[in-house]
Amino acid sequence: MNEEEKKFALALNEIQDVGIVSIKKLLSKFGSFRNIFNADIDAISSVEGVGIERARRIRNFNEWNKIEKLIEECEKKDIRIYTLMDKDYPKNLREIYDPPVVLFCRGEIIQEDKFGIAVVGSRKMTEYGRRVTEKIAAELALMGICIVSGLARGIDSTAHGAALDRDGRTIAVLGSGVCNIYPPENKRLADRIIQRGAIISEFHPYEPPKKENFPRRNRIISGMTIGTVVTEATLNSGALITSSFALEQGREVFAVPGNITSKNSEGTNYLIKKGAKLVSSVEDILEEIMPFIPSLKDTIKEQEAAPAVILKEDEKAVFDILEEPLNLDEILIKTGLNISNLVDIILKLEIKGLIIKREGRYVRRN
Known part of the structure; x- marks a missing residue:
């Protein structure tokens, strides 16, 4: 996408009360962000759900200096801007009902990331949660599968770290801007992720973490992937919100069973009761996702034929x-x-x- 088209995408994303679903309808009618701004008010307002007031706000937009500064800042900080019309925009994410119009990215999203798996769970993990998360994320990463999570304390950070420790790819989706890492103690982890994947956000690069941002980012975590694994979670965990989004988006949902007396396993056990696939080993995940990843069978064969591992x-x-x-x-x-x-x-x-x-x-x- 040329820089001018990117500028129009950022501008449309700024306009108050013009939501993602309306923008998708506008793009469907006019074909590009530029064409939306060049259309007359009557044509814009005729799009279902837009109306005359929103059409006026689009036509009267005049904060172009703000948009230019945002683009300059992204260039200075080596932040990629993916818009909904870019060919490099994540394929799976584009298919959900309400994809972000713009994604800010430090690092790089590659084609193979479309076969990613989300691994999410409690911020206050137990030792059991840490162990199973490390095991699942590490084994998936060794299979060449990108691990997607939210960079939160606990399960998310463990999943990212396990993938990186196996030289795998991982993507962190933030509830803040990509230049405002939260929690702050994960800055070093974020730097590692940028080298082996990406950190992404739909929020402005310096946006602080806000409570209302995190449920929104959860739809991106599930939307980026072909399935979501919940390794440990309470009943009110954000991980269950992510799994709900995954179901709405038609993606696979997996859950690791846990001790019935542990609050941290109440969420995963609940998901299993509701039909999520029970995961006792990574093979339970692989057998479900194999049809989506043509190269996975070859990867498994290569690993089985690999030289013997040297043990301590x-x-x-x-x-x-x-x-x-x-x-x-x-x-x-x-x-x-x-x-x-x-x-x-x-x-x-x-x-x-x-x-x-x-x-x-x-x-x-x-």
């Missing part, structure tokens, strides 16, 4: 005794390791794809 001494000790299925207590007794070390070793072996948990017992993968 303590990892090898655990791996060697798992010729037969053992539960955690049995592994503790046989290895003599302490529980915290053993939990970390098991997680690493699971992430490396060497062991799997079946019916409460760990065993080597076939």
